[in-house]
Amino acid sequence: xxxxxxxxxxxxxxxxxxxxxxxxxxxxxxxxxxxxxxxxxxxxxxxxxxxxxxxxxxxxxxxxxxxxxxxxxxxxxxxxxxxxxxxxxxxxxxxxxxxxxxxxxxxxxxxxxxxxxxxxxxxxxxxxxxxxxxxxxxxxxxxxxxxxxxxx
Amino acid sequence: xxxxxxxxxxxxxxxxxxxxxxxxxxxxxxxxxxxxxxxxxxxxxxxxxxxxxxxxxxxxxxxxxxxxxxxxxxxxxxxxxxxxxxxxxxxxxxxxxxxxxxxxxxxxxxxxxxxxxxxxxxxxxxxxxxxxxxxxxxxxxxxxxxxxxxxx
Numbered sequence: 126x127x128x129x130x131x132x133x134x135x136x137x138x139x140x141x142x143x144x145x146x147x148x149x150x151x152x153x154x155x156x157x158x159x160x161x162x163x164x165x166x167x168x169x170x171x172x173x174x175x176x177x178x179x180x181x182x183x184x185x186x187x188x189x190x191x192x193x194x195x196x197x198x199x200x201x202x203x204x205x206x207x208x209x210x211x212x213x214x215x216x217x218x219x220x221x222x223x224x225x226x227x228x229x230x231x232x233x234x235x236x237x238x239x240x241x242x243x244x245x246x247x248x249x250x251x252x253x254x255x256x257x258x259x260x261x262x263x264x265x266x267x268x269x270x271x272x273x274x275x276x277x
Numbered sequence: 278x279x280x281x282x283x284x285x286x287x288x289x290x291x292x293x294x295x296x297x298x299x300x301x302x303x304x305x306x307x308x309x310x311x312x313x314x315x316x317x318x319x320x321x322x323x324x325x326x327x328x329x330x331x332x333x334x335x336x337x338x339x340x341x342x343x344x345x346x347x348x349x350x351x352x353x354x355x356x357x358x359x360x361x362x363x364x365x366x367x368x369x370x371x372x373x374x375x376x377x378x379x380x381x382x383x384x385x386x387x388x389x390x391x392x393x394x395x396x397x398x399x400x401x402x403x404x405x406x407x408x409x410x411x412x413x414x415x416x417x418x419x420x421x422x423x424x425x426x427x428x429x
Contacts, residue, residue, distance in 0.1 A: 134407045135398050137414035142398075144417040145301045147344060151424035152297060192299065238330040246287050246294075249423060253416060255286045260409030262289035265296045271401060272303035 128222065142268065163234055164208060168193070168201050173210065173227065173235045181226040183216060205231075294420065311393070315386055316360060320345070320353045325379065325387045326364065333378040336366060357383075 132140065156167050165173065173189050182190075188198045202225060205211040210231035213223040227235065250258060284292065308319050317325065327339050334342075340350045354377060357363040362383035365375040379387065402410060 132414075135395065135402050138410050139395075141399050141410075141414040141417040142304065144421050145297055145304055148417065148421045148424065149297045149301050151421055152294065155424045196362050234408070239381050242394060243287065243291075245363040246291055250287050251289050252419065253412065256408070257412030257416065258286050258290050258293075260405065262284075262293040262408065264413040265300065267401070267404065269296050269300045269303055270366040272300065272307045 133247055138264075141264075159238060165210070165234070166201070168197065169205055170235075170238075172198065172205065173231055173251075174239075176211065176225060176227045177232065177239070179234050181224050183222040184226055187224065187225070194227070210234075290361055290416075293416075311390060315390075317362070318353070319385070320349065320377065321357055321362070322387075322390075324350065324353055324357060325383055326391075327378045328363065328377060329384065329387050329391070333376050335374045339377070362386075 136239055153167060156170060160170060161169065171191055171193070172187055175190050176204060177188070177218050184195070184198055184202055187202070188195050191198065193196060206213060206225075212228050213225050216222045216224045253261075308322060312319065312322055323343055323345075324339055327342050328334060331338070335356055336347070336350055339354070340347050343350065347351060354363060358365060358377075361380055363377050364380050365377050368374045368376045405413075
């Protein structure tokens with residue numbers, strides 16, 4: 126199964142899909158290593174990414190986008206506020222739901238991390254053609270869609 | 278970020294990599310659904326796959342291939358033996374390490390599951406060109422390799 130020359134197209138697809146589990150483990154380890162010394166956890170990093178993208182968001186909006194447990198997002202948000210990474214303000218539309226946004230310090234940290242990552246991804250991307258990366262992207266999207274519904 | 282036309286190649290790579298976490302969740306749910314009624318867990322399924330591939334293996338060999346915790350593999354193997362899915366024999370080379378192999382019943386069940394999966398993967402693969410799937414496969418392999426070492 127590991128000799129590339131002997132793999133059929135369907136086998137390559139199968140092996141590629143099976144790599145998802147070890148890949149996630151390696152990605153998580155990499156993200157953790159990149160966050161070393163910042164005091165930010167992998168879960169907090171995900172929340173900071175959403176706030177960088179949206180500018181401001183309520184806890185339910187963050188929960189929806191990340192598809193994580195509400196309790197987890199609430200707990201991590203609280204810690205980010207305590208650590209001076211996130212600031213909150215009252216939501217004029219809904220008195221109960223506060224709006225969260227990055228502090229200048231957090232914006233600086235997360236932008237630096239993203240910059241380093243973009244450089245690494247750019248280096249990595251240069252090893253493949255645009256068509257290959259486009260294929261990878263579309264297959265990942267389609268797999269996600271297919272696995273969500275029944276294959277029967 | 279979701280409008281495909283506006284994504285650069287590096288952004289497609291980034292988004293594709295970010296899909297790894299939800300994809301694994303969807304794959305696990307799909308494997309679980311496919312195992313419904315068989316009494317086999319997702320972890321046990323992985324062990325049965327290894328035994329189908331290798332014919333026979335010791336617990337340390339299975340642990341090595343799956344990169345799972347030794348205790349986890351030991352516990353799942355014990356349950357598979359209790360459920361009549363795996364049979365063991367003494368290893369003539371090492372008196373302490375037993376050799377495991379599938380029972381005829383387990384071979385039949387796992388082959389049927391694999392057959393259904395292969396049909397689904399064949400259907401899915403028909404939506405992409407051989408080059409696209411080859412790109413997907415090589416990018417998954419290369420990502421796994423890159424994430425394992427430092428990106429610095």
